[in-house]
Amino acid sequence: MKLVEYLSDLANAALGRKTEGFTDSTPPTITGSVQTLYTSLPILFIFHLTTMVVYGLGAARLSYCYQMATNPTSYFFYVYVALAFLFSPIYYPFYGIVLNPQCAKIR
DSSP: OOOOHHHHHHHHHHHSOOOSSSOOOSSSOHHHHHHHHHHHHHHHHHHHHHHHHHHOOOOOOOOHHHHHHHHTOTTHHHHHHHHHHHHHHHHHHHHHHHHOOOOOOOO
């Protein structure tokens, strides 16, 4: 394209006398790896949710066993079990460092 033609097309487009020639009303298509990523997001979300539930159930079990070993008559420990389930990434280090693991089966 010649410079004069380019500048005249640019001036006409700025003044609204002529279309640019490169506008397209069709939306761009999603290709390849982006399409694969979009289709795998629900599967990854379900996997993550399942993993977090299993992780939380493990923390809740540890909290339940510890509370039953230390004070089995208190019904307040269900609150601790629920908190351990919700905040399991915090409870696991707390359990491993601070608490004494007493979750052994009694024979």
